[in-house]
Amino acid sequence: MRFSFSAEQEEFRDTLRRALEARSPIKEVRRLMATDEGFDREGWKRFNQELGLTGIHIPEAYGGQGFGFGELGIVLEEMGRSLLCAPFLSTALASIAILNAGSEEQKKALLPGLADGSKTATLAFQEENGSIDASGIAMTATGNKLDGSKSFVLDGHTADLVVVVARKKGTTGNDGLSFFTAAGNAPGLTRRKLKTMDETRKLAHLTFKGVEGKPLGVEGAGGPAFAKTMQQAIVCLANEMVGGADRLREDALEYVKMRMQFGRSIASFQTTKNKAADMLVDVELAKSAAYYAAAALDEGDEDVPALASLAKAQAAEAYLQTEIHALQMHGGIGFTWDNDTHLWFKRAKSSEILFGDANQHREKMIQAWAQ
């Protein structure tokens, strides 16, 4: 297993970080989060195409760059750091689902458009019950006709392509699951933007009434692809989260070094220093877990189900704890709208819950290891 990034990977990270600082300063984040779309379609398209971001993990045969989850993790970490408002995670998850569930022909047809950024996409799997497991999926596929609803769909109101998970009537659990694709503007599909606590992360509710889906792979045999996609999704999210947590930590540290009270820098108080040290520990441990899980995916480690949940649980605890400390270190100003801390605070909260919280993933991890 690799435990360090190569010189090329480090260089890629530096380039991307600089590009994101220029592209997505906090002023731009605040502007975009207040819009209905949640991102700047033309600007994102250009930026994405310049850096080849949505194709990073897609094999070259399907128009991508052919890198792995290690590189995808770097992109997500940097985006989590900058709070970039763009449908990146959503499009990446859709492409991962297509890679896992699609036939060769379907991959060739669908992936190049996502890789080159000409289309945005999303993965719609969760429903109103909020379950992250196959058992929570109630949407039915009768032939290719999709009926039911999906909720908490990342960028679901703007995605050009929706990858959706549905089941054959009368089946339960992992049985009878199929992946379908549908155009964002397909007849019978109603999309409603949800008002979200974390405004940088747009979610939508999708209602399907007899929508004609295009099946991916073998009908009814999507169970394993769904499980795999979920494991990969949480590793992606964990990597995004550690980027945000590290940024939050750094900003709080910078603030306390500057803030004077009682005639001295508040960074000179041991109570502040202890917090700062603990925050570093939390974030570094979470990074180690997120990086390890990404490397495990790239190396086809059979322990991935446990390692993915481990990374998500650790990232959730670390981001949450960092967010609590960071706000406290800012004091009153940290609770104001104008201070930027709340933007990452809310991202920490939304990430903690998205795709399952720490308790759920600790349970999944231990279930995998207890077998």
Place this chain on the structure above:
Amino acid sequence: MIDTTEPTEESVRKDVRTWLEANWNPNYGLVEWREKLCESGWGAPHWPKEWYGRDMPVKFNAVVDEEFARIGAVGVAKAGIRTLAAATILAHGTDLHKQKFLKRILTGEDTWCQLFSEPGSGSDMAGAVTRADKRGNKWVINGQKVWTTSAHKAHWGLLLARADWDKVKHKGLAYFILDMKQPGVQVHPLKQMNGHASFNQVFFTDAEVEPEMMVCDVGDGWTVATTTLMHERRGADGLRSWATASDKKGRIYEEERAEIATTMEPYKWYPQRAGRVDLVMERARETGRINDPVVRQEIARLLIMSKSAEWTARRARAAQEQGKPQGPEGSLGKLVASHVARQAARVHTYLTGADALLSGEESPMGGVIAEILVSVPASSIAGGTDEIQRNIISERVLKMPRETSVDTNKPFKDVPRNIVAPR
């Protein structure tokens, strides 16, 4: 002919293999064989040529170790405080010290102890008040040290003592090599809360040090002590492996086993101190507590922390091996290890239930579980408390301001300090 080519992994492997094949013989006595290692430089290849080494980059030690293991050859004495003594002497000692001590450290003939901590100065080690006074041309030592591992066996001690009370705290210290086998030195074991006595209290009553056994000038003692401490911390990232004896038959192996048993005796509860995470899943299945979802959450918290800690240490090591500057991940190991130990003790308690009330043979696994529960508090104290670790992280890694100092701006004799009751 002078060989000017740089050693490579391949050339080192070839050289050490050739030498071992020509010289290794398990019928040697332990000291006899190690003397040959000292002559050849293969016992400590990263040491200087003139002092029993080969001036080789330290990265080749692994290759040399592999070749020793391949042929089953015994190495020099490595475990214990003697390695800290050797590192300190190599860095700061005089030629006399090097001649007198280095070889006997490698052969294992001498054992050492570290006389730094005192009852009145734990975290604040530079606040030592053990006195060193010049009488005639000798130094006379009075005072008390504590937490001294292996002091009852040691031939020599690395001593930090105050020789000038008019200087500020860090500038009045001197560093000596003290003969432990003299009437002025009394060693008493210190019984710990877990029943073991791995450490000692050492009392000095007019103990004497010859002038040439001073390692540095008065005033530089703290600098030298820092070298010793740095080497001590280097072994604390959680990836340290314990000295293990070979189970092969033959005189030299038996002698080595006896040596390791003696050296490692004080450390035998250390695995329990770290929490024995390795036992958790097995115990959870055995006791059936794996079926309790609340307990599962606690186990998961532990395993997540422990795995992440291991991977963080590996990241630090990988960066070091690639010659990258040390990142923050390198400074966290000690603190994280004590979090892991504490959570492990919690989990072992949940797994054990009422049996956790018992001790010794009455307790599960022949007392191992009970020993975990009463040993982990040492993790967050020994070798730098959690609080000191956090200070180190915040000041050195995060560059936060140091605490305002109230004891370094005046002669040390005017600094308020603990009153240690006279014996």
